[in-house]
Amino acid sequence: MRKILTFLTVVLIMFACKKVPITDRNQFNLIPNNQLNASSFSSYDQVMKESKLSSNSGQAQMIRTVGERIKNAVEVYLKENNLENATEGFKWEFNLIAENIVNAWCMPGGKVAFYEGILPICQDETGIAVVMGHEVAHAVAKHGGERMTQALAQQAGGITLSVLMREQPENAQALAMAAYSGVSTVGAILPFSRLHESEADELGLTFMALAGYNPEEAPKFWQRMKAKSGSAPPEFLSTHPASNTRIKDLNKLLPEAKKLYSKSQKATNNRIPNLSEISNSTSEKSEGKKEIQMKIGN
Numbered sequence: 001m002r003k004i005l006t007f008l009t010v011v012l013i014m015f016a017c018k019k020v021p022i023t024d025r026n027q028f029n030l031i032p033n034n035q036l037n038a039s040s041f042s043s044y045d046q047v048m049k050e051s052k053l054s055s056n057s058g059q060a061q062m063i064r065t066v067g068e069r070i071k072n073a074v075e076v077y078l079k080e081n082n083l084e085n086a087t088e089g090f091k092w093e094f095n096l097i098a099e100n101i102v103n104a105w106c107m108p109g110g111k112v113a114f115y116e117g118i119l120p121i122c123q124d125e126t127g128i129a130v131v132m133g134h135e136v137a138h139a140v141a142k143h144g145g146e147r148m149t150q151a152l153a154q155q156a157g158g159i160t161l162s163v164l165m166r167e168q169p170e171n172a173q174a175l176a177m178a179a180y181s182g183v184s185t186v187g188a189i190l191p192f193s194r195l196h197e198s199e200a201d202e203l204g205l206t207f208m209a210l211a212g213y214n215p216e217e218a219p220k221f222w223q224r225m226k227a228k229s230g231s232a233p234p235e236f237l238s239t240h241p242a243s244n245t246r247i248k249d250l251n252k253l254l255p256e257a258k259k260l261y262s263k264s265q266k267a268t269n270n271r272i273p274n275l276s277e278i279s280n281s282t283s284e285k286s287e288g289k290k291e292i293q294m295k296i297g298n
Contacts, residue, residue: 067094106135133204215257
Protein backbone atom coordinates (compact mmCIF):
# COMPACT_ATOMS: atom_id res chain seq x y z
CA MET A 1 0.00 0.00 0.00
CA ARG A 2 2.83 2.37 0.86
CA LYS A 3 4.45 1.72 -2.53
CA ILE A 4 1.17 2.50 -4.28
CA LEU A 5 0.80 5.78 -2.37
CA THR A 6 4.40 6.70 -3.14
CA PHE A 7 3.83 5.96 -6.82
CA LEU A 8 0.65 8.04 -6.89
CA THR A 9 2.44 10.89 -5.13
CA VAL A 10 5.23 10.83 -7.71
CA VAL A 11 2.70 10.82 -10.56
CA LEU A 12 0.80 13.72 -8.96
CA ILE A 13 3.99 15.75 -8.61
CA MET A 14 4.96 15.02 -12.22
CA PHE A 15 1.64 16.27 -13.51
CA ALA A 16 1.54 19.24 -11.15
CA CYS A 17 5.07 20.45 -11.95
CA LYS A 18 5.13 23.07 -14.67
CA LYS A 19 7.56 25.60 -16.10
CA VAL A 20 7.04 29.34 -15.77
CA PRO A 21 7.21 30.95 -19.25
CA ILE A 22 10.49 32.74 -20.05
CA THR A 23 12.14 32.16 -16.65
CA ASP A 24 11.73 28.34 -16.90
CA ARG A 25 11.39 28.05 -13.12
CA ASN A 26 9.87 24.76 -11.94
CA GLN A 27 6.45 25.42 -10.45
CA PHE A 28 4.20 23.18 -8.34
CA ASN A 29 0.60 24.00 -9.14
CA LEU A 30 -2.33 21.67 -8.48
CA ILE A 31 -5.07 24.12 -9.50
CA PRO A 32 -6.65 23.54 -12.94
CA ASN A 33 -6.76 26.75 -14.98
CA ASN A 34 -10.52 26.59 -15.55
CA GLN A 35 -11.22 26.34 -11.81
CA LEU A 36 -8.68 29.01 -10.97
CA ASN A 37 -10.07 31.41 -13.56
CA ALA A 38 -13.67 30.78 -12.50
CA SER A 39 -12.79 31.66 -8.91
CA SER A 40 -10.81 34.69 -10.07
CA PHE A 41 -13.56 36.04 -12.33
CA SER A 42 -16.11 35.73 -9.53
CA SER A 43 -13.82 37.52 -7.06
CA TYR A 44 -13.00 40.26 -9.56
CA ASP A 45 -16.67 40.89 -10.36
CA GLN A 46 -17.38 41.20 -6.65
CA VAL A 47 -14.57 43.74 -6.19
CA MET A 48 -15.83 45.78 -9.14
CA LYS A 49 -19.38 45.80 -7.75
CA GLU A 50 -18.17 47.01 -4.37
CA SER A 51 -15.75 49.61 -5.78
CA LYS A 52 -16.28 53.01 -7.35
CA LEU A 53 -14.70 53.16 -10.77
CA SER A 54 -12.82 56.32 -11.70
CA SER A 55 -14.84 59.12 -13.25
CA ASN A 56 -11.76 60.38 -15.08
CA SER A 57 -12.48 58.83 -18.46
CA GLY A 58 -9.11 59.86 -19.89
CA GLN A 59 -7.08 58.15 -17.19
CA ALA A 60 -9.34 55.09 -17.20
CA GLN A 61 -8.90 54.82 -20.96
CA MET A 62 -5.13 55.09 -20.57
CA ILE A 63 -5.16 52.12 -18.20
CA ARG A 64 -7.13 50.12 -20.75
CA THR A 65 -4.93 51.24 -23.65
CA VAL A 66 -1.64 50.38 -21.93
CA GLY A 67 -3.14 47.10 -20.73
CA GLU A 68 -4.27 46.14 -24.23
CA ARG A 69 -0.91 47.11 -25.70
CA ILE A 70 1.00 44.91 -23.25
CA LYS A 71 -1.55 42.10 -23.53
CA ASN A 72 -1.23 42.06 -27.33
CA ALA A 73 2.58 42.04 -27.20
CA VAL A 74 2.59 39.23 -24.63
CA GLU A 75 0.18 37.06 -26.61
CA VAL A 76 2.17 37.52 -29.82
CA TYR A 77 5.40 36.59 -28.04
CA LEU A 78 3.86 33.54 -26.39
CA LYS A 79 2.39 32.33 -29.68
CA GLU A 80 5.70 32.76 -31.50
CA ASN A 81 7.39 30.64 -28.81
CA ASN A 82 4.69 27.94 -28.61
CA LEU A 83 3.65 29.11 -25.14
CA GLU A 84 0.14 30.34 -25.94
CA ASN A 85 -1.39 27.95 -23.39
CA ALA A 86 -0.02 30.32 -20.71
CA THR A 87 -2.97 32.66 -21.37
CA GLU A 88 -5.55 30.06 -22.37
CA GLY A 89 -8.97 30.95 -20.98
CA PHE A 90 -7.97 34.52 -20.10
CA LYS A 91 -10.66 37.21 -20.23
CA TRP A 92 -8.62 40.38 -20.05
CA GLU A 93 -10.05 43.39 -18.25
CA PHE A 94 -8.41 46.63 -17.13
CA ASN A 95 -10.15 48.99 -14.69
CA LEU A 96 -9.22 52.09 -12.70
CA ILE A 97 -10.70 52.34 -9.19
CA ALA A 98 -11.38 55.75 -7.66
CA GLU A 99 -9.45 55.33 -4.40
CA ASN A 100 -6.34 57.10 -3.18
CA ILE A 101 -4.47 53.82 -2.68
CA VAL A 102 -0.97 53.19 -3.99
CA ASN A 103 -1.70 49.78 -5.44
CA ALA A 104 -2.52 47.69 -8.49
CA TRP A 105 -3.10 43.97 -8.96
CA CYS A 106 -3.95 41.30 -11.51
CA MET A 107 -5.99 38.22 -10.72
CA PRO A 108 -5.59 34.95 -12.64
CA GLY A 109 -7.18 35.09 -16.06
CA GLY A 110 -6.04 38.65 -16.82
CA LYS A 111 -8.28 40.67 -14.49
CA VAL A 112 -6.38 43.89 -13.72
CA ALA A 113 -7.20 46.77 -11.37
CA PHE A 114 -5.31 50.01 -10.81
CA TYR A 115 -6.08 52.54 -8.07
CA GLU A 116 -5.91 56.28 -8.70
CA GLY A 117 -3.43 56.66 -5.85
CA ILE A 118 -0.65 54.97 -7.82
CA LEU A 119 -0.93 57.25 -10.86
CA PRO A 120 1.14 60.15 -9.45
CA ILE A 121 4.03 57.71 -8.94
CA CYS A 122 3.57 56.30 -12.43
CA GLN A 123 3.72 59.86 -13.84
CA ASP A 124 3.11 58.83 -17.46
CA GLU A 125 2.17 55.92 -19.70
CA THR A 126 5.58 54.31 -19.38
CA GLY A 127 5.26 54.32 -15.61
CA ILE A 128 1.86 52.68 -15.97
CA ALA A 129 3.48 50.12 -18.29
CA VAL A 130 6.03 49.26 -15.56
CA VAL A 131 3.21 48.41 -13.15
CA MET A 132 1.01 46.82 -15.83
CA GLY A 133 3.79 44.56 -17.05
CA HIS A 134 4.55 43.47 -13.48
CA GLU A 135 0.90 42.70 -12.67
CA VAL A 136 0.23 40.91 -15.97
CA ALA A 137 3.33 38.83 -15.27
CA HIS A 138 1.72 37.46 -12.09
CA ALA A 139 -1.18 36.13 -14.16
CA VAL A 140 0.93 34.74 -17.02
CA ALA A 141 3.26 32.99 -14.54
CA LYS A 142 0.25 31.47 -12.73
CA HIS A 143 1.42 32.82 -9.38
CA GLY A 144 -2.17 32.83 -8.10
CA GLY A 145 -2.53 29.08 -8.70
CA GLU A 146 0.83 28.40 -7.10
CA ARG A 147 -0.09 30.43 -4.02
CA MET A 148 -3.51 28.84 -3.84
CA THR A 149 -1.98 25.35 -4.01
CA GLN A 150 0.07 26.25 -0.95
CA ALA A 151 -2.86 27.93 0.77
CA LEU A 152 -5.13 24.92 0.22
CA ALA A 153 -2.57 22.60 1.76
CA GLN A 154 -1.91 24.99 4.62
CA GLN A 155 -5.38 26.25 5.45
CA ALA A 156 -7.86 23.76 4.02
CA GLY A 157 -6.22 20.50 5.06
CA GLY A 158 -5.58 19.35 1.50
CA ILE A 159 -9.19 19.71 0.33
CA THR A 160 -9.43 20.23 -3.45
CA LEU A 161 -10.50 23.54 -4.90
CA SER A 162 -13.47 21.99 -6.70
CA VAL A 163 -14.82 20.52 -3.44
CA LEU A 164 -14.19 23.76 -1.57
CA MET A 165 -15.97 25.82 -4.27
CA ARG A 166 -18.94 23.44 -4.24
CA GLU A 167 -19.33 22.97 -0.48
CA GLN A 168 -17.85 26.19 0.91
CA PRO A 169 -17.99 28.86 -1.84
CA GLU A 170 -17.47 31.77 0.58
CA ASN A 171 -14.37 30.16 2.08
CA ALA A 172 -13.09 29.37 -1.41
CA GLN A 173 -13.39 33.00 -2.47
CA ALA A 174 -11.72 34.24 0.73
CA LEU A 175 -8.92 31.73 0.27
CA ALA A 176 -8.50 32.79 -3.35
CA MET A 177 -8.21 36.45 -2.40
CA ALA A 178 -5.65 35.59 0.28
CA ALA A 179 -3.65 33.57 -2.22
CA TYR A 180 -3.71 36.33 -4.83
CA SER A 181 -2.55 38.94 -2.34
CA GLY A 182 -0.03 36.74 -0.57
CA VAL A 183 -1.64 37.13 2.86
CA SER A 184 -0.58 34.33 5.18
CA THR A 185 1.92 33.46 7.87
CA VAL A 186 5.57 34.42 8.06
CA GLY A 187 7.82 31.51 7.10
CA ALA A 188 5.30 29.81 4.80
CA ILE A 189 3.66 31.87 2.08
CA LEU A 190 5.64 35.11 2.50
CA PRO A 191 9.08 33.87 1.37
CA PHE A 192 7.52 32.41 -1.74
CA SER A 193 5.73 35.67 -2.41
CA ARG A 194 9.07 37.47 -2.56
CA LEU A 195 10.12 34.97 -5.23
CA HIS A 196 6.93 35.74 -7.15
CA GLU A 197 7.54 39.47 -6.92
CA SER A 198 11.10 39.16 -8.23
CA GLU A 199 9.92 36.89 -11.05
CA ALA A 200 7.14 39.34 -11.92
CA ASP A 201 9.72 42.14 -12.07
CA GLU A 202 11.77 40.13 -14.57
CA LEU A 203 8.81 39.13 -16.70
CA GLY A 204 7.25 42.58 -16.44
CA LEU A 205 10.42 44.21 -17.73
CA THR A 206 10.32 41.87 -20.72
CA PHE A 207 6.63 42.48 -21.34
CA MET A 208 6.84 46.28 -21.30
CA ALA A 209 9.86 46.17 -23.64
CA LEU A 210 8.00 43.88 -26.05
CA ALA A 211 5.12 46.39 -26.04
CA GLY A 212 7.46 49.25 -27.00
CA TYR A 213 7.92 50.88 -23.60
CA ASN A 214 11.40 51.91 -22.49
CA PRO A 215 12.49 49.42 -19.78
CA GLU A 216 14.99 51.95 -18.40
CA GLU A 217 12.03 53.60 -16.70
CA ALA A 218 11.34 50.56 -14.50
CA PRO A 219 14.14 51.19 -11.94
CA LYS A 220 13.16 54.87 -11.92
CA PHE A 221 9.57 53.95 -11.05
CA TRP A 222 10.71 51.83 -8.11
CA GLN A 223 12.97 54.63 -6.95
CA ARG A 224 9.91 56.88 -6.83
CA MET A 225 7.98 54.14 -5.04
CA LYS A 226 10.78 53.85 -2.50
CA ALA A 227 10.68 57.60 -1.86
CA LYS A 228 6.89 57.46 -1.47
CA SER A 229 6.97 54.46 0.87
CA GLY A 230 9.37 56.03 3.36
CA SER A 231 10.10 53.68 6.22
CA ALA A 232 9.50 50.17 4.93
CA PRO A 233 9.34 46.92 6.95
CA PRO A 234 12.41 44.64 6.97
CA GLU A 235 12.73 42.59 3.81
CA PHE A 236 12.36 39.24 5.60
CA LEU A 237 8.89 40.32 6.86
CA SER A 238 7.68 41.67 3.54
CA THR A 239 6.05 39.96 0.58
CA HIS A 240 8.02 42.35 -1.64
CA PRO A 241 11.78 42.50 -2.16
CA ALA A 242 13.52 45.45 -0.53
CA SER A 243 13.45 48.45 -2.86
CA ASN A 244 17.24 48.56 -3.21
CA THR A 245 17.32 44.85 -4.06
CA ARG A 246 14.57 45.26 -6.60
CA ILE A 247 16.22 48.25 -8.30
CA LYS A 248 19.60 46.49 -8.40
CA ASP A 249 18.07 43.37 -9.95
CA LEU A 250 16.17 45.37 -12.57
CA ASN A 251 19.33 47.21 -13.61
CA LYS A 252 21.04 43.84 -14.15
CA LEU A 253 18.20 42.76 -16.44
CA LEU A 254 18.17 45.97 -18.48
CA PRO A 255 20.66 45.00 -21.24
CA GLU A 256 18.48 42.13 -22.53
CA ALA A 257 15.26 44.11 -22.09
CA LYS A 258 16.72 47.02 -24.07
CA LYS A 259 17.39 44.67 -26.98
CA LEU A 260 13.73 43.68 -27.04
CA TYR A 261 12.72 47.34 -26.74
CA SER A 262 14.94 48.28 -29.68
CA LYS A 263 13.29 45.62 -31.85
CA SER A 264 9.80 46.61 -30.75
CA GLN A 265 10.43 50.25 -31.69
CA LYS A 266 10.57 49.30 -35.35
CA ALA A 267 6.98 48.11 -35.17
CA THR A 268 5.61 50.59 -32.60
CA ASN A 269 5.03 54.15 -33.73
CA ASN A 270 1.90 55.17 -31.83
CA ARG A 271 2.32 57.51 -28.88
CA ILE A 272 -0.02 57.50 -25.90
CA PRO A 273 -0.45 60.89 -24.18
CA ASN A 274 1.02 61.23 -20.71
CA LEU A 275 -1.03 61.58 -17.53
CA SER A 276 -0.62 65.32 -17.21
CA GLU A 277 -2.05 65.78 -20.70
CA ILE A 278 -4.95 63.49 -19.87
CA SER A 279 -5.59 65.38 -16.64
CA ASN A 280 -5.54 68.78 -18.33
CA SER A 281 -7.84 67.60 -21.09
CA THR A 282 -10.30 66.14 -18.60
CA SER A 283 -10.26 69.30 -16.49
CA GLU A 284 -11.01 71.49 -19.49
CA LYS A 285 -14.02 69.36 -20.42
CA SER A 286 -15.43 69.17 -16.88
CA GLU A 287 -16.52 72.63 -15.74
CA GLY A 288 -16.57 73.19 -12.02
CA LYS A 289 -14.35 70.16 -11.31
CA LYS A 290 -11.10 70.62 -9.49
CA GLU A 291 -8.07 70.31 -11.74
CA ILE A 292 -6.24 67.06 -11.15
CA GLN A 293 -2.63 67.42 -10.08
CA MET A 294 -0.37 64.54 -11.00
CA LYS A 295 2.73 65.47 -9.03
CA ILE A 296 4.45 62.98 -6.77
CA GLY A 297 3.27 63.21 -3.20
CA ASN A 298 -0.14 64.75 -3.92
